Amino acid sequence: MTAPLAPVTLHTDQVHARLPELTVIDVRTPGEYASGHLPGALNIPLDRVRRALPELRYVAGRGGVLFVCASGARSENAARLLAGQGVPAATLAGGTGAWAAAGQDLERPAACDTRAGWSMERQVRFTAGALVLVGIALGLLVHPAFQILSAGIAGGLVFSALTDTCGMAAVLGRLPYNRPRAADLDAVLAALRGR
Template sequence: MTTTPVTLDAGQARARLHELTVIDVRTPGEYASGHLPGALNIPLDRIRSALPEIRHAAGRGDVLMVCASGARSERACGLLAEEGIRTATLTGGTGAWAGAGHDLHRPAACDTRAGWSMERQVRFTAGTVVLLGLLLGLLVHPAFQILSAGIAGGLVFSALTDTCGMAAVLGKLPHNRPRPADLAATLAALRRG
């Protein structure tokens, strides 16, 4: 049986933060760039492997799923609902949280270089490929403009389907991949409560 995820806005989440288990489903790089206080990082592509621990946490109290804008956390809530685990999502994600004036925490062990959000990585990569396609089309051969057209088509498809293939590919890069020890520590923290 599936359940419908509950949504909390930034104010509601802040008022209940002390009683929530917060799971940030962004990449480790995004998580390191700033997350809700006390949030644990389980990237969206690792949610299924963490089902027993999330179920355990949900048995103790409410679980709030968080991402940058709310789209990935809604997807995580859907995956968990298929497993009968009721969760909530933060409307607008960490962007709305920070926009409401609430602090984002950064791991103490992180270097001073801030990680880029996945949205920023996608914009940078798409823009770079479009410019490269246009330049190569002018300087080398017009056929290179197909690169720019391909990115434009991908962006339209991404908007229509609310998915992002480029983000999925970028999420597999080393700086966006979870370290096994980090996920193991997160899962242990969920089991302890």
């Protein structure tokens, strides 16, 4: 068995300089991936990375594997998984959010566009705000106990910020309009084998 390695964290300027030599794997859901991803990124959702391990091991020896997600939390988990198997892997600090904030382009292929038309972040902000307003309105008009809904959403947002995860995005990602198509893992694995 190969000795575990430590995953590497790269910043946007480092990734931009090395992008042609890296195999970029976006570990977000297909809906999130369709909303914008790094140029040339392939989509392997985090829960399917383990199945792609042989192919990822292969491409890691041919230039490196960079995992990317929205903020860097899921991609760090994927990089840790590979590094634990002795496969060198890196993650993009701050994810696609940092990439876009640095002025770098995101690909948004028309064939993968979600029917929702809104980014996942925008959907989360809208849903959270709407639920808070509903909780306040029902608390004022019907019964004060409905304000627990607003408190629950506020607590969820604080938890989301502290853990750098988003349960609401995970739930919204399962809605039909956020699922343009399932990730075609077999096609991605074939593309990795061809590199």
